[in-house]
Amino acid sequence: MTRNIPVSLEINGDPHDLRVALSDSILDVLRDQLQLTGAKRGCNQGVCGACTVLVDGRAVRGCLTNAAACEGEAVTTVEGLAEGLTLHPVQEAFVEAGAMQCGFCTPGMVLATAALLSENPTASREDVVQALSSNLCRCSGYQVIIDAALAALETGVEIGGEAGA
Amino acid sequence: MSKLEARVGIRMPRVDAPETVAGEAMYTDDFYLPGMLFGAVHGSPIAHGRILSIDTSEAEAVTGVKAVITGRDYNHVLAGPFIKDETMFATDRVRYVGEPVAAVAATTPEAAREAASLIEVEYEDLPAVLSIDEALAEDAPVLHEDLASYFCTFEGKGTGNTLCAGDLTEGDVDAAWAECDVIVEQTYETGAQHHLYMEPSGAVAEPDRQGKVTIWSSLQSISLAQQRVAEWVNIPMAKVRMVAPRIGGGFGGKGNAHFQPAAAALALKTGRPVKLMLTRSEDFEMMRSRHPSRVHMKTGAKADGTLVAREFEVILDCGAYADDSPGVVSVAVLMGRGPYRIPNIRARGVGVYTNKLKAGAYRGYGNPQVSFAAEQQLDELAEKLGMDPVDLRLKNTMNDGDRWLGGQPVAVSSAAKCLETARDAATAAPALPDAGPDRKRGLGYALFSAPHGLLSTAANVALRTDGSIAVATGAVDIGQGSDTILQQIVADALKLDLDQISFASQDTDSSPYDWKTAASRVTYMAGQACLNAAIEAREKILVHASDLMEVAPGDLELRDGGKVGIVGIPEKEITFGMIAGRAHYQTGGPVVGASEIMFETPAVDPAVAQSKGLAFSKVGAYSFGAHAVEVEVDEVTGEVEVLRAWCVHDVGRAINPAMVDGQVIGGFVQGLGYALLEEMVWDPDDGRLANPTLMDYKIPTAREMPEIHSIILETPFGDGPHGARGVGEPPIVGAPVAIANAIANAIGKRPTVMPMKPERILDLLDGESA
Numbered sequence: 030m031t032r033n034i035p036v037s038l039e040i041n042g043d044p045h046d047l048r049v050a051l052s053d054s055i056l057d058v059l060r061d062q063l064q065l066t067g068a069k070r071g072c073n074q075g076v077c078g079a080c081t082v083l084v085d086g087r088a089v090r091g092c093l094t095n096a097a098a099c100e101g102e103a104v105t106t107v108e109g110l111a112e113g114l115t116l117h118p119v120q121e122a123f124v125e126a127g128a129m130q131c132g133f134c135t136p137g138m139v140l141a142t143a144a145l146l147s148e149n150p151t152a153s154r155e156d157v158v159q160a161l162s163s164n165l166c167r168c169s170g171y172q173v174i175i176d177a178a179l180a181a182l183e184t185g186v187e188i189g190g191e192a193g194a
Numbered sequence: 195m196s197k198l199e200a201r202v203g204i205r206m207p208r209v210d211a212p213e214t215v216a217g218e219a220m221y222t223d224d225f226y227l228p229g230m231l232f233g234a235v236h237g238s239p240i241a242h243g244r245i246l247s248i249d250t251s252e253a254e255a256v257t258g259v260k261a262v263i264t265g266r267d268y269n270h271v272l273a274g275p276f277i278k279d280e281t282m283f284a285t286d287r288v289r290y291v292g293e294p295v296a297a298v299a300a301t302t303p304e305a306a307r308e309a310a311s312l313i314e315v316e317y318e319d320l321p322a323v324l325s326i327d328e329a330l331a332e333d334a335p336v337l338h339e340d341l342a343s344y345f346c347t348f349e350g351k352g353t354g355n356t357l358c359a360g361d362l363t364e365g366d367v368d369a370a371w372a373e374c375d376v377i378v379e380q381t382y383e384t385g386a387q388h389h390l391y392m393e394p395s396g397a398v399a400e401p402d403r404q405g406k407v408t409i410w411s412s413l414q415s416i417s418l419a420q421q422r423v424a425e426w427v428n429i430p431m432a433k434v435r436m437v438a439p440r441i442g443g444g445f446g447g448k449g450n451a452h453f454q455p456a457a458a459a460l461a462l463k464t465g466r467p468v469k470l471m472l473t474r475s476e477d478f479e480m481m482r483s484r485h486p487s488r489v490h491m492k493t494g495a496k497a498d499g500t501l502v503a504r505e506f507e508v509i510l511d512c513g514a515y516a517d518d519s520p521g522v523v524s525v526a527v528l529m530g531r532g533p534y535r536i537p538n539i540r541a542r543g544v545g546v547y548t549n550k551l552k553a554g555a556y557r558g559y560g561n562p563q564v565s566f567a568a569e570q571q572l573d574e575l576a577e578k579l580g581m582d583p584v585d586l587r588l589k590n591t592m593n594d595g596d597r598w599l600g601g602q603p604v605a606v607s608s609a610a611k612c613l614e615t616a617r618d619a620a621t622a623a624p625a626l627p628d629a630g631p632d633r634k635r636g637l638g639y640a641l642f643s644a645p646h647g648l649l650s651t652a653a654n655v656a657l658r659t660d661g662s663i664a665v666a667t668g669a670v671d672i673g674q675g676s677d678t679i680l681q682q683i684v685a686d687a688l689k690l691d692l693d694q695i696s697f698a699s700q701d702t703d704s705s706p707y708d709w710k711t712a713a714s715r716v717t718y719m720a721g722q723a724c725l726n727a728a729i730e731a732r733e734k735i736l737v738h739a740s741d742l743m744e745v746a747p748g749d750l751e752l753r754d755g756g757k758v759g760i761v762g763i764p765e766k767e768i769t770f771g772m773i774a775g776r777a778h779y780q781t782g783g784p785v786v787g788a789s790e791i792m793f794e795t796p797a798v799d800p801a802v803a804q805s806k807g808l809a810f811s812k813v814g815a816y817s818f819g820a821h822a823v824e825v826e827v828d829e830v831t832g833e834v835e836v837l838r839a840w841c842v843h844d845v846g847r848a849i850n851p852a853m854v855d856g857q858v859i860g861g862f863v864q865g866l867g868y869a870l871l872e873e874m875v876w877d878p879d880d881g882r883l884a885n886p887t888l889m890d891y892k893i894p895t896a897r898e899m900p901e902i903h904s905i906i907l908e909t910p911f912g913d914g915p916h917g918a919r920g921v922g923e924p925p926i927v928g929a930p931v932a933i934a935n936a937i938a939n940a941i942g943k944r945p946t947v948m949p950m951k952p953e954r955i956l957d958l959l960d961g962e963s964a
Contacts, residue, residue, distance in 0.1 A: 060223075061226075061303075064226050066217070066220075066221075066223070066224035066226075067216075067217020067218070068217075069221070069223075069392075069393070069442075070223060070394070070471075071392050071393070071394070071474070072474040072887070072888045073473060073474060074474065074887060074888060074889065076887075076888035076889055077392065077474075077888055079392060106217065107215075107216065107217030108216070108217050108218070110216075111216055116212065116215060116216065120212075120215035120216065121215075123211070123215045124207050124211040124212060124215055125207065127205070127207050127208065127211070127852045127853075127856070129208070129211065129214050129215070130443070130673040130674060130675065130856055130860060131391070131392065131393065131440075131441060131442045131443040131672065131673025132210070132214035132219055132440065132442070132673065133221065133391075133392040133393045133442030133443060133673075134392050135214050135215055135217075136215075136217040139215055139217075158896045158897060158899075159897070161896045162895040162896040162897040163895070164896075165392065165888070165893060165895065166392065167389075167390050167391055167392050167443050167445070167860075167864065167893065168392075168443055168673050168674075168856070168860045169856060169859065169860045169863075170856075170859035170860040170861075170862060170863035170864075170899060170902065171863065171894075171895075171896040171899045172859050172899065172902060173855075173856065173859075174896070175896060175899075
């Protein structure tokens with residue numbers, strides 16, 4: 030497999046000039062080329078959501094998103110949410126609510142929540158359930174994750190912004 | 195009690211939560227080592243056949259391939275926890291679709307997969323058996339013709355396709371039927387559930403020039419995986435170092451070894467690190483499942499509801515290799531009476547080989563299957579007797595000091611309290627708005643128990659030179675939070691803050707032995723070991739303090755933050771650091787507390803019960819729980835929606851109630867999936883798993899989640915740390931059968947086959963047998 034397609038991406042705020050294969054997903058590039066391993070390979074089929082990343086602020090499946098097609102886009106992975114040692118408020122909300130067990134789905138859940146909050150800051154519980162229902166968790170039974178997302182909503186977080194309201 | 199209570203019994207976040215939300219927790223697949231190769235496995239395409247030849251030449255010719263290994267490169271070492279019947283790779287015969295035949299290491303994952311697909315294996319097809327009936331048919335092809343010669347750890351090895359059979363009898367069942375006024379008898383079947391931990395299985399292995407291999411792998415036991423690598427790769431355990439990275443869930447599926455030996459073999463052969471990760475579909479086809487079961491059960495009672503007799507046979511479909519099956523069969527037998535007094539019992543448990551993926555340990559371990567029958571029979575009896583199903587249960591629940599089936603004493607039984615609490619909660623809840631047309635509501639109960647304990651563990655607690663504390667245990671945190679809970683226990687014993695404790699990652703080079711994260715045992719067993727070790731360290735600390743301060747140890751007390759003071763004199767105190775300085779540099783030597791424990795109480799008392807052929811002689815202590823579940827059944831579509839659940843679990847003492855809730859709610863939802871959605875289906879024509887993807891194998895999402903109330907009871911119990919009991923498995927024992935009872939309550943017909951999928955519910959409603 031030849032990696033001969035040049036792609037310029039902004040990943041977590043930093044510019045990257047990469048060469049990718051036509052078949053590479055953004056998940057392949059993030060993990061295998063850049064060792065940004067926060068996005069997980071849970072099913073590689075677009076079902077589990079563990080590979081969720083933000084492309085121009087929108088939550089997408091990293092495993093289904095063609096890397097070459099992302100030319101010029103801004104990609105945010107879970108590693109890009111925290112400001113240095115300060116966790117993003119959504120991450121804080123997940124810690125406080127104990128919204129994880131094994132943690133393998135957590136990066137995807139955190140990013141799906143962050144995307145929801147920036148798209149719909151007044152999301153209801155129903156909206157949260159709907160938004161997170163495409164991310165699978167096998168340990169928690171989801172209740173704590175929904176609680177964490179609702180808590181993050183209450184603080185009025187926006188992706189890339191500060192906690193306010 | 196000052197801060198003592200602030201360390202145990204509080205809802206504190208997991209110690210590893212920040213790195214988890216930051217995406218920095220290192221799982222197996224997150225290791226990228228310099229010069230690392232990628233592994234791939236070639237699995238059998240057929241369900242049963244003889245291997246005539248294996249040609250690896252085309253695979254070896256693929257650019258980037260560094261090694262191709264088959265079973266013929268290794269001694270034919272048979273291994274297994276109860277019956278040694280399995281090799282690293284199939285050499286002469288394959289027994290299920292997906293069974294590993296060869297493995298490849300190459301410079302890229304693509305090259306490895308291409309090479310694996312180019313391995314040419316010539317097979318002679320053999321007829322396959324894909325069900326219990328086919329396996330037990332008189333003329334059935336036999337999977338393991340050498341079964342008689344296999345090493346076996348217990349007395350119940352079977353013949354033909356029966357890999358194990360065991361019996362347990364109490365009282366006189368045949369005579370007892372005459373005393374019964376009502377008898378119910380039914381056959382129940384349950385399907386194969388996949389663990390579906392979110393992290394697929396795999397291993398990263400790195401060799402060194404001393405012939406030692408270090409392996410990071412998603413697992414539930416560093417010790418068992420280490421042992422299996424040594425057996426299959428044929429090197430001493432001294433040359434195998436197993437390290438636990440972060441684990442993305444297990445639920446039993448990663449309890450015994452899986453692909454650690456193959457990764458180690460590739461690494462040792464190439465001299466380079468090798469990462470071998472299964473794809474999701476490979477994980478479905480090559481790991482393990484929950485045992486499909488058939489349970490025939492008959493229960494009789496007197497007109498006043500007194501339970502008199504029960505006879506049951508549980509047959510588990512074990513797949514192609516024994517793995518944990520004999521243990522699962524034993525537990526199914528021991529759990530078949532439930533937490534009730536029934537004086538006359540005859541039980542039989544059987545495990546059979548079939549040409550399918552091996553079944554293994556899965557949360558509940560035979561208990562959910564047999565409880566699906568047992569707890570429905572109580573509802574069936576209640577209906578015949580005209581009694582309330584909860585009252586019938588309460589009339590027969592075991593009390594303090596009663597004996598479990600087999601004769602093990604149960605010092606403390608909170609069975610009745612659990613059930614009463616569940617009923618009170620369910621009946622006190624406000625009724626929901628009316629269901630729509632064609633929708634029927636029902637409420638169902640289950641009362642259950644599960645053993646926790648099993649085998650041995652150890653822990654060390656050491657004082658460091660600055661007065662901080664180092665804790666080491668071999669018990670792996672697979673997501674349930676034991677790293678946090680064990681630190682809470684030690685912090686409490688030594689009156690420390692958690693940041694004064696260094697908790698070692700589990701590593702066979704340095705960690706004390708632990709058998710496995712399984713059997714709901716880590717808080718109960720490793721928690722005891724950590725507490726004992728901390729207490730021993732505390733005693734030594736107090737002796738040093740006594741010498742230093744020239745006061746009797748009895749006049750000393752621990753003070754918060756790592757200090758020892760004289761009782762009643764606040765200003766007289768010294769720090770752990772001062773004590774450590776004396777111990778390390780002046781007298782006595784480093785302060786270390788150590789504890790080794792084993793669960794020793796036999797499950798079967800020959801004075802009470804006659805048993806033969808059970809694989810386990812000791813299983814653990816028993817804890818109790820009760821679920822009340824409200825469902826709504828759509829009579830047009832057959833769909834079942836779980837609306838509300840009240841899940842009561844007596845955990846003795848909740849060291850961290852948030853984590854207890856996590857086990858209860860997570861376990862309930864996994865049980866909901868088992869009850870209604872999840873079933874691995876094998877094609878009857880070719881034995882291929884028909885749904886090895888998340889597209890086709892559905893688990894509950896946030897949308898299926900009902901309103902779940904976790905209600906924690908704390909009846910202190912004997913030897914657990916602070917009286918704590920295990921809670922990992924009980925929730926999935928109760929959920930499916932409480933749902934079944936609720937469905938029967940809603941539609942007036944009883945589901946006997948699980949999962950209770952819409953088509954089965956429609957068949958029931960149409961009057962056909964489900």
